[in-house]
Amino acid sequence: MRAIRMLRALAPLLAGAMLVGAAPLAGAVPASARQPDSVVRTEQGSVRGRTTADGRQFLGIPYAAPPVGPLRWRAPKPVTPWPGVRDATEFGHRCAQSSSWDPGYEDPTYTEDCLNLNVYTPTASAHEGHEGHEGHEGHEAREGRKLPVMVWFHGGGLTGGAGADVVPDTFAAKGGLVAVTINYRLGAMGFLATPGLGREAADRTSGNFGMQDQQAALRWVRANIARFGGDPDQVTIAGESAGGRSVCTHLASPTARGLFHRAIIQSGAYGDCGARDRRAANADGTAFAASLGCDDPATAVACLRGKPAKEIVEAQAGHDWGPVTGGSFLPEQPASAFAHGRYAQVPVLNGANSDEGTLFAFGAYDANGTPLTAAQYPQALRKAFGAETGEKALARYPLDRYSTPTLAYGASVGDQLMACPALRLDARLRTRIPVYAYEFADRTSPPFESLRDLGTDFAFGATHVNEVQYLFKHFGHDAPLNAEQRALSDQMTAYWTSFIRTGIPHAAGQPDLPDQRTRPGTVLSLRTASAGGNAPTSALHSEHLCDLWDAAAATR
Incomplete structure (x- = not known):
C-alpha cells in the first residue's frame, strides 16, 4: 500500500489507502436505479443515483471543473452546468496517482478529470430498520427534518486514494445522517509549489491545490446538500491519516471558516499537523520542475503544463507533498494558529x-x-x-x-x-474548544x-x-x-x-x-x-x- 511504499523511500507522509478501483462515468442507468426518489436537482444539473437497502447513493458527481490544460495547478473552478439528468450510479475517476498493492490500485492512473464526490443518504425505511441504534433517526426522517452531514477526506499520504476508498452507507443509515466522500488532487498535481505558480495565485502562494479542492467540495455541500436531505448548517469534516491531517489543516485555514461545524481527526495529528514553508516548498518545486527539463524560470510553468500526467506522476517520488504556509489559505503553521486561538472554534473528536x-x-x-x-x-x-x-x-x-x-x-x-502528536493536539485545542479523545x-x-x-x-x-x-x-x-x-x-x-x-x-x-x-x-x-x-x-x-x-x- 501507499504507506508502505512511502516508508520504503523514508518520506514523512502517511497512508490510509484502502480501496476499490473507481469506474468512469457510465452510460445506461440500471433499471433498479430508475426510481423517482433517486433523481435530485443540484445547482449544476440533475443527477440520478441508485437505491440500496441502506438508502440512496449518488456517485461521481462533479463539484469543480476538470483541472486540465490551463486549469492544471490552478484553484478549482466552477462546474459547467449540464443538461438533462446525469448518471450518478458509478464512481468517477480517481485522481492521478501511481500504483500500489491495494485491490483496485494495482495499475496507476493518470486521469486529471477527477474532482467528483459521492453522496450517501438514508431513506425513511433504512432509518426505521436501524431505529434501535440511537432511537430517533427514523422519526427524524419521517418528520422531514434536515439531517446532519459528514464529509470524509480519504487517506493515502496526499499521494493516493480516492473518495471510493470507504462506503459509508450503513454508517449513514445507522446514524441518521448524510455522508459525502470526495476526490481531491494528489501528489505533484495537488501540491506543487513554484515561484511561477505563486505569481499566478491570488495570494502569491501555490501548492495548496488539493486542499483548495477539499474546500471547493465543502462549498458544493453548503450549496447543494439540502437537496439530498442534509443540513448545510450541521457539517462535520472527518478523515483518517492524510484525511485527518487535512481536517487539522482546515481547522487552521481562514478560508474554511463557516464551511464546517465539527471535526473528526483519526490518526491525523502527525508532524503536529505541520505544513511546508513557502520558501522551502518553492525550492523543492523548482528542483522537481528541473528534473522534468523545465529549468528555465521564465518558461517553467508552461513547460510543466505541457508535460503528460504520466511524466508528472512518475517524477514525484522522493518529494514532500503537502499544504504550504504563507498565503491567505494558511497564513501560519497550524500549531501556531492553535496556540494563539486563530482556528475554527468547533468541537473536535x-x-x-x-x-x-x-x-x-x-x-x-x-x-x-x-x-x-x-x-x-x-x-x-x-x-x-x-x-x-x-x-x-x-x-x-x-x-x-x-x-x-x-x-x-x-x-x-x-x-x-x-500517539504523542495526538495527545499534544488535544492539549493545544482544549483551552478554547471541546475536544473528545x-x-x-x-x-x-x-x-x-x-x-x-x-x-x-x-x-x-x-x-x-x-x-x-x-x-x-x-x-x-x-x-x-x-x-x-x-x-x-x-x-x-x-x-x-x-x-x-x-x-x-x-x-x-x-x-x-x-x-x-x-x-x-x-x-x-x-x-x-x-x-x-x-x-x-x-x-x-x-x-x-x-x-x-x-x-x-x-x-x-
Whole structure:
C-alpha cells in the first residue's frame, strides 16, 4: 500500500489507502436505479443515483471543473452546468496517482478529470430498520427534518486514494445522517509549489491545490446538500491519516471558516499537523520542475503544463507533498494558529490507534523481504530519529520487551509519529474548544484488506488504518469482524454519529469520550469486552513514552 511504499523511500507522509478501483462515468442507468426518489436537482444539473437497502447513493458527481490544460495547478473552478439528468450510479475517476498493492490500485492512473464526490443518504425505511441504534433517526426522517452531514477526506499520504476508498452507507443509515466522500488532487498535481505558480495565485502562494479542492467540495455541500436531505448548517469534516491531517489543516485555514461545524481527526495529528514553508516548498518545486527539463524560470510553468500526467506522476517520488504556509489559505503553521486561538472554534473528536507503527515497520522492512534483525535495530532507530534521539529511543525501547525487532521498531515509530502528536493536539485545542479523545486499542482487530494473509511472524494489532473498517465498508463490503468486534463497531459508530449529530460523542450504556477541558489527558480506550471493554485511561502519555517524543518535537 501507499504507506508502505512511502516508508520504503523514508518520506514523512502517511497512508490510509484502502480501496476499490473507481469506474468512469457510465452510460445506461440500471433499471433498479430508475426510481423517482433517486433523481435530485443540484445547482449544476440533475443527477440520478441508485437505491440500496441502506438508502440512496449518488456517485461521481462533479463539484469543480476538470483541472486540465490551463486549469492544471490552478484553484478549482466552477462546474459547467449540464443538461438533462446525469448518471450518478458509478464512481468517477480517481485522481492521478501511481500504483500500489491495494485491490483496485494495482495499475496507476493518470486521469486529471477527477474532482467528483459521492453522496450517501438514508431513506425513511433504512432509518426505521436501524431505529434501535440511537432511537430517533427514523422519526427524524419521517418528520422531514434536515439531517446532519459528514464529509470524509480519504487517506493515502496526499499521494493516493480516492473518495471510493470507504462506503459509508450503513454508517449513514445507522446514524441518521448524510455522508459525502470526495476526490481531491494528489501528489505533484495537488501540491506543487513554484515561484511561477505563486505569481499566478491570488495570494502569491501555490501548492495548496488539493486542499483548495477539499474546500471547493465543502462549498458544493453548503450549496447543494439540502437537496439530498442534509443540513448545510450541521457539517462535520472527518478523515483518517492524510484525511485527518487535512481536517487539522482546515481547522487552521481562514478560508474554511463557516464551511464546517465539527471535526473528526483519526490518526491525523502527525508532524503536529505541520505544513511546508513557502520558501522551502518553492525550492523543492523548482528542483522537481528541473528534473522534468523545465529549468528555465521564465518558461517553467508552461513547460510543466505541457508535460503528460504520466511524466508528472512518475517524477514525484522522493518529494514532500503537502499544504504550504504563507498565503491567505494558511497564513501560519497550524500549531501556531492553535496556540494563539486563530482556528475554527468547533468541537473536535481526535485520536489514534495503540499500535500505529506496526504497519510502517512492516513496510520499511518485511514488505521488502528483509525483516529487521536485532543487529540492525540500533541503526534503524538512529536513521529514523537522528543520532541523539535514536540513542535515547534505543534505551527506552529495548528489544527484550518485544517479541520481534519489527514490533520494537513499530512501537517507537507509532509513538513518535501518531500517539504523542495526538495527545499534544488535544492539549493545544482544549483551552478554547471541546475536544473528545479516544484511542482505538482492539489488538485483535483483523488487518485491513491489503494486509491479510501476509504470513508475518507478528500480529499487526491495532495498527494504522485498522479502525476505519469498524466504521465503514472497505471495498464496498463489511470487514470480517467477530461478534465482540462487531459490538465494538456498533459502539464506535454510535460515538461517531452522535458527535456528528450533536457535537458530543455518546453511546448508550458506554462511558463517554472524555472532554479534555474537564479531564485533560484522559482518553477513552476502545476495546472489545474480553479485553476490558471501553474504558477511560490517563496512562497513555507514559505508555507511549511521550516525555521522550515531546522533548524531541520541541527541538525541531
